[in-house]
Amino acid sequence: MELHQPLSSLIVPLCASCRNNGELLAGPFLYNESFPDALPMVSSIAPANHTVCSGSSTLCKLVSWWNKHCSNGGDDSAILMHQSDWLLWLLHGEYGVCDYNNTLKVGYDPEIGSYPSWLMSQPYSHMLPSSVRAPGVPIGPIREEVRSQYGFSNDCVVCTGTTDSIAAFLAAGTTDPGKAVTSLGSTLAIKLVSRVRVEDARFGVYSHRLDDQWLVGGASNTGGVVLRQLFSDDQLVALSRDIDPSSPSPLDYYPLPKKGERFPVSDPDMEPRLEPRPDSDADYLHGILESMARIEASGYKLLKELGATPVEEVFTAGGGAQNEKWTAIRERVLGVPVRKAEQTEAAYGAALLALRGATTGS
């Protein structure tokens, strides 16, 4: 399979359905694609407000595909792969292996360590990854043909991965309850270390497990992809110089790249609001950055209202972390210290996971 469009991030939930020869049956389906046609069926089997009860959940993507292609007698050899499952499968060659972060949105329960019975009784349950492991544990040796083609060492092992915003969280290197990481990449994803697990699909809020911690949060469709539609990266740097972050912008937008929001409002029909546009581009950018900061602040406020440990400090990852003016705006709007993480790339966090898997073997 080739992907002809650049992936905005590492977390494109790729519901790639493969036969034994790895043939792609459908998709890929992207992280922000919504399949409301599957929502009534999914909501009828899952507990109220479960993470899968959102049109953009992996389970809705799977059910939508299943209804269209397999409802009159399924394809027993079809399986679901997340993006990282597929990439890792190319390296190790074993079907059905995944981690408990990627499987959260298809319904896996990381607290009890299994799929719930309401999911396993469905006709498509054979498509779910069958071996769900912790992130960063060894899966097995790299396939010999790949090893020799790229010159990896004989003892190279492939380890389970995670989602991209968790990888960004790991890169930031923070672990205490109340500490959070906002990833300002193509989208705006927040992850807060919480003593309490919180989940509410009405607002796109869910909790990922990381060892014995909960990473509570959600992902908004606002973020850098909207900025890229309007400004080049060089313009962002130049215009930001003219912004006074201590003075609140009166402009009130809801910056989205297209229709649809996931968090802190879950509404597949929400329209972007990017007008009125002032004459000054710097004022426009100021209004957009400030509006994104308000979305971020309402996200953290919502997590607290739902019972998560209140946020005390925010580290920033992703391309937006470079923007000091935006950091200052966010600090004013969030009301807690905000700073750039020492390592802002999700790939760094993924490498830490691999290191852990390779060195500890667990």
Ligand SMILES: Nc1ncnc2c1ncn2[C@@H]1O[C@H](COP(=O)(O)OP(=O)(O)O)[C@@H](O)[C@H]1O
């Ligand atoms: N100076 C800047 N200020 C704000 N945002 C920026 C700046 N430079 C780049 N960006 C944004 O960062 C985003 C890229 O960040 P990145 O973490 O690479 O995203 P992703 O991996 O999710 O695609 C772009 O969408 C771009 O708009």
Ligand SMILES: O=C(CO)[C@H](O)[C@H](O)COP(=O)(O)O
């Ligand atoms: O919007 C995204 C893609 O860039 C997020 O990274 C993604 O949806 C967040 O998912 P998760 O919290 O499960 O890592």
